Amino acid sequence: MSITYLEAIREAQAHALRDDPRVFIYGQDVGAFGGAFKATKNLQKEFPGRVLDSPISEDAMVGLAVGAAIEGMRPIIEMQFADFSTVGFNQIVNQASTLFWRTNVPCPITVRLPFGGTSGSGPFHSQCIEAIYAHYPGLVVLTPATVEDAYSMLLGAVAVNDPVIFCEHKFLYYHLKAEKLPSEALPIGKARIAREGRDLTIVTYSAMVHEALVAATELATEGWEIEVVDLRSIKPLDTDTVMASVARTGRLLCVGEAWPWGGVTAEVIARVTSEGYGLLDAPPQRLNAKDTPVPYHPNLWAAHRPTSRSVAAAARNLLRT
Amino acid sequence: MSQTVTESHTDGQIGSASDLHLAAFRFMLWARLLDEKFATLYRAGKIHGGVFLGRGQEALSAAIGVHLNKTDVFAPLIRDAAGRLAFGEPIIDAVRTYMGSALGPMRGRDGNVHRGKPQDGYLPMISHLGAMISVVNGVLFARRMKGIKGIVGAACLGEGATSTGAFHEALNQAAVEKLPLVLVVANNQFSYSTPNDRQFACADLAHKAVGYGVEAHSVAGNDFAACMEVVGRAVARARAGHGPQLVVADLLRLCGHGEHDDAGYIPPDMKNSPLGRDCMKLAEEFLLKKKFTDAAQIAVWRSEAVREIEDAVAQVQREPAPDPFAENWTALATENLSEGRE
Numbered sequence: 001m002s003i004t005y006l007e008a009i010r011e012a013q014a015h016a017l018r019d020d021p022r023v024f025i026y027g028q029d030v031g032a033f034g035g036a037f038k039a040t041k042n043l044q045k046e047f048p049g050r051v052l053d054s055p056i057s058e059d060a061m062v063g064l065a066v067g068a069a070i071e072g073m074r075p076i077i078e079m080q081f082a083d084f085s086t087v088g089f090n091q092i093v094n095q096a097s098t099l100f101w102r103t104n105v106p107c108p109i110t111v112r113l114p115f116g117g118t119s120g121s122g123p124f125h126s127q128c129i130e131a132i133y134a135h136y137p138g139l140v141v142l143t144p145a146t147v148e149d150a151y152s153m154l155l156g157a158v159a160v161n162d163p164v165i166f167c168e169h170k171f172l173y174y175h176l177k178a179e180k181l182p183s184e185a186l187p188i189g190k191a192r193i194a195r196e197g198r199d200l201t202i203v204t205y206s207a208m209v210h211e212a213l214v215a216a217t218e219l220a221t222e223g224w225e226i227e228v229v230d231l232r233s234i235k236p237l238d239t240d241t242v243m244a245s246v247a248r249t250g251r252l253l254c255v256g257e258a259w260p261w262g263g264v265t266a267e268v269i270a271r272v273t274s275e276g277y278g279l280l281d282a283p284p285q286r287l288n289a290k291d292t293p294v295p296y297h298p299n300l301w302a303a304h305r306p307t308s309r310s311v312a313a314a315a316r317n318l319l320r321t
Numbered sequence: 322m323s324q325t326v327t328e329s330h331t332d333g334q335i336g337s338a339s340d341l342h343l344a345a346f347r348f349m350l351w352a353r354l355l356d357e358k359f360a361t362l363y364r365a366g367k368i369h370g371g372v373f374l375g376r377g378q379e380a381l382s383a384a385i386g387v388h389l390n391k392t393d394v395f396a397p398l399i400r401d402a403a404g405r406l407a408f409g410e411p412i413i414d415a416v417r418t419y420m421g422s423a424l425g426p427m428r429g430r431d432g433n434v435h436r437g438k439p440q441d442g443y444l445p446m447i448s449h450l451g452a453m454i455s456v457v458n459g460v461l462f463a464r465r466m467k468g469i470k471g472i473v474g475a476a477c478l479g480e481g482a483t484s485t486g487a488f489h490e491a492l493n494q495a496a497v498e499k500l501p502l503v504l505v506v507a508n509n510q511f512s513y514s515t516p517n518d519r520q521f522a523c524a525d526l527a528h529k530a531v532g533y534g535v536e537a538h539s540v541a542g543n544d545f546a547a548c549m550e551v552v553g554r555a556v557a558r559a560r561a562g563h564g565p566q567l568v569v570a571d572l573l574r575l576c577g578h579g580e581h582d583d584a585g586y587i588p589p590d591m592k593n594s595p596l597g598r599d600c601m602k603l604a605e606e607f608l609l610k611k612k613f614t615d616a617a618q619i620a621v622w623r624s625e626a627v628r629e630i631e632d633a634v635a636q637v638q639r640e641p642a643p644d645p646f647a648e649n650w651t652a653l654a655t656e657n658l659s660e661g662r663e
């Protein structure tokens with residue numbers, strides 16, 4: 001038996017619904033249809049009254065979730081695409097994220113964001129906007145890169161007593177497979193060493209972990225040992241694991257599929273240079289998507305975002321300095 | 322504590338009409354005097370940030386407050402001191418929030434009209450207009466899932482907020498879910514300085530209800546007796562399962578947007594029109610005409626209210642301010658996931 005990243009997300013939701021009567025799912029087409037990506041396939045049938053279609057109203061979807069959370073429920077909101085979560089942005093960053101701090105009443109909602117580029121998806125179905133959410137206090141932002149993490153971190157997200165932005169990468173939905181679902185997991189907030197090495201550290205997350213791993217394999221044939229750190233959670237960001245890796249390798253390359261201005265890669269570099277300047281043997285580098293909307297045509301798209309080739313090239317440059 | 326006011330909380334259950342009217346009137350009176358006290362403190366430089374009054378809107382606000390039970394849900398907005406008191410907010414919570422006291426419900430983290438106790442169904446507004454409605458929907462939705470029946474949720478807003486996307490999304494959502502939501506729109510003709518002809522183009526805001534498939538009620542918002550009747554009916558309809566209710570009340574705010582604003586944009590002839598009549602006066606006239614009470618009794622209530630408010634302010638002024646060193650500086654309930662703690 002094998003299970004995909006997408007099926008793991010469905011299974012995690014089934015598990016959460018089964019275990020906890022406070023959980024419900026609300027989103028566009030999530031009911032009988034099972035969601036645009038089928039992440040809620042058959043769940044409405046299995047859990048009547050708890051998997052509900054919403055109108056196309058991202059603001060009101062999140063607002064409703066906050067109200068339900070106040071009432072002790074643990075709603076999961078499915079955004080059809082991460083890109084559309086901007087319509088619900090206000091409720092996420094001003095309502096959900098401030099509630100606990102203002103009132104001492106927790107806001108345990110999970111907002112699922114199918115995000116990231118896939119070929120042919122274009123400017124409005126491809127965005128990586130995790131960093132915007134991470135910027136706001138009061139939110140936890142998760143970016144699982146593996147089938148196992150997709151499953152266990154989604155379960156963890158539902159259990160966390162705070163609003164969680166769960167960024168699930170659409171490129172990984174069908175590509176990524178595992179033999180079985182995990183029974184144990186690293187805690188939320190801990191990064192993972194996806195590959196060990198001693199010459200250079202690549203810090204990345206989500207789909208870019210896989211590009212980095214391919215690049216590392218390629219560089220291994222040239223004699224370089226690349227360490228790949230999968231952040232798993234971008235907020236909180238596990239600075240300790242990153243710093244320990246840089247202490248081993250002395251070289252840091254941060255890779256993100258998001259746009260270059262600010263963001264996760266800039267944050268990691270800021271932390272490492274300010275807290276671990278002495279660990280660095282060369283100026284830290286970062287590789288991001290280009291600063292344009294995400295293009296439609298596969299040729300343009302492949303050149304817009306980092307790939308294993310551009311990651312390997314950036315790593316080679318850094319290894320030579 | 323605002324003993325007198327709090328203990329007389331009506332819970333919407335009072336038997337005789339006169340009792341409910343008298344209760345509502347007292348909340349109006351308390352609110353008017355409390356607002357005046359805040360304005361005085363503001364002018365004396367004793368309040369950080371702005372002060373927002375409900376002068377002229379007390380009848381409408383009290384009418385919704387007294388028709389809610391303690392187990393209902395209430396999301397008031399900036400001009401709802403009367404409704405808040407009627408829903409059970411102690412005066413001292415209002416004072417503590419305005420003064421930023423560490424002992425208030427918002428602990429100095431938020432201030433002025435941004436206050437509430439979500440655990441009691443009393444939702445603390447965020448500033449973003451329209452954003453509270455879907456949160457009320459969520460509480461109602463969750464309660465329905467839990468099998469709780471017979472409750473309603475009310476959200477207050479101004480006519481300006483009806484132009485937001487959040488208003489549209491939330492009212493449509495409530496209609497789709499047939500939630501027992503009562504939206505109380507105080508159409509005070511100006512949203513900050515913007516007149517209605519720059520805000521919306523429909524002949525009557527109540528017409529919007531048709532488009533959403535919800536019931537509408539119109540009322541003269543400074544007519545106390547009318548507000549009590551119409552708002553009472555809307556709440557009863559929602560409670561009886563007839564879905565969301567939109568109440569549109571025409572009135573004028575008899576003050577600036579906030580105390581920093583002299584409202585010079587409100588034309589004098591509008592102030593002198595029936596729209597500009599003070600709901601407090603109309604309420605008093607109504608109660609006296611109906612012989613529900615007399616002038617002497619009103620004078621007693623007034624002095625009681627003044628004393629309570631003065632006591633609350635004096636008490637809060639002696640209370641400790643929030644201590645930055647005692648703050649944990651984390652916005653998360655899950656402390657071990659919090660960044661930036663030293």
Ligand SMILES: Cc1ncc(C[n+]2csc(CCOP(=O)(O)OP(=O)(O)O)c2C)c(N)n1
Pocket residue numbers: 400448449450478479480481482483485507509511512513578
């Ligand atoms: C979404 C949003 N935009 C702008 C503002 C700034 N603002 C605060 S109150 C106000 C006017 C509100 O008018 P209305 O809804 O009619 O209520 P009123 O003040 O008349 O009671 C504005 C523009 C805000 N709070 N929220």
